[in-house]
Amino acid sequence: MATTALVGAGMVALAAASSMPDHKADPAALNAANFSSSTTGIDAASRQANADRAGRSTDRSDMTSVDQMIPNLWLLPVKNYTVAPTTGAQTGIDLMAAEGTPFYAAHDGTIKLARWCGGYGYTVEVDTGAGTTILYGHASTLTVKEGQKVHAGDQLGLTGNTGYSFNPHLHFEIQQSGKAVNPVSFLMAQGVNIPDHNEAIDS
Template identity: 45%
Template sequence: MRQRLSSEPDRYRGRRRVPTPPRSRYAAVVTTAFVGAGVVALGAGGMPDAKAVSPSALADLEKAAATSSDVRDRAADADRASRAEDRGSLESTLADAPDVWLLPLEDYDFTAPYGMRWNELHAGVDLAAPEGAPYVAVHSGTVTKAGWFGGYGYCVIVTHADGTESVYGHSSKLLVTEGQEVKAGDQLGLVGMTGYSYGTHLHLELHVDGKPIDPIPYLQERGVDLKLQLEDLVGDVATS
């Protein structure tokens, strides 16, 4: 058998004969590989790399985001402050206004009206409430009496700008002193049963020109309605 030379075009792998690729096909494969690698390299070079972004640009972006967040926080704080200021302004306006009149108690039972009782003038109204409940000034003025006052027990008298006086009797404790300026809604004392009293209640009188008047219509004209409680009481008596 003739010995095959290494320069011959065909070769053997085991028992299967595999043709040697033509030189032209080998060149085409190599060329395609180089071209593909070049395209990939060009594509990679053309795409932005996040790590290659300028640090100063990133810093500017972070600063802008922080500034935007700070502006939002300041706007929210300003809005909350504005609402609080509006509420405070409204409360202050109501308290300081010289024509404001208020109820002396938030919760009470109307137990006795103004008028004759046991052949004597009951010169005010009685508002029953738990002992220690705070009562307030119905109108702004100056405290001209704060102490023991005979049958009124511990009593507060407030003289208003027009000379009208409001009298608060039977207190268990006084929270103001004589000469003190008060506004409508300021606490004057605590409900009790000192002096001539049959139970814990606030005795309220109003004096005009030094004489007692019925507080119900006087306060009603000024937007303060004690009569609603009185009507409930009268209705209960009529149906019993």
């Protein structure tokens, strides 16, 4: 079962995450986990190669052009996933997928955060505007940088098992005005059905 540790709710959880007691957050552990560390150069190269291959081979290579033709397009953040049962004070949804599975921007936006974030591990946060942000946690590799503009379907990184996590998965969380909302209900209203693996562009 994939488990995501959360402290508080909404953006308070993000702020608290960096201060949570995390054995992976001490300098030695972070150096071991950091894909840019010289001690893990081989692993970093391997992960980056996987990311490059995934970016070339993904069936979403044309999503950017599709996104430009469909206003307000929303998409599933990852493929070939299993929805994990929710546990405790869950503020998002955990989508279990093999480590190294590409994950994507569910909507247009600007990369607000792309780095290690305490219990969330390697994390991407996308500001989609109008007070809505999307958080993608526990990645093994990030392929975007803070400040970068992305479109729905653009690859953000590869799924992993970093931070407070017990199995490879993608933690997917949507916040509106700093408050976490139900991502399943939110995306359902946008024509995206997480439990059934369906998107508006499939219909």
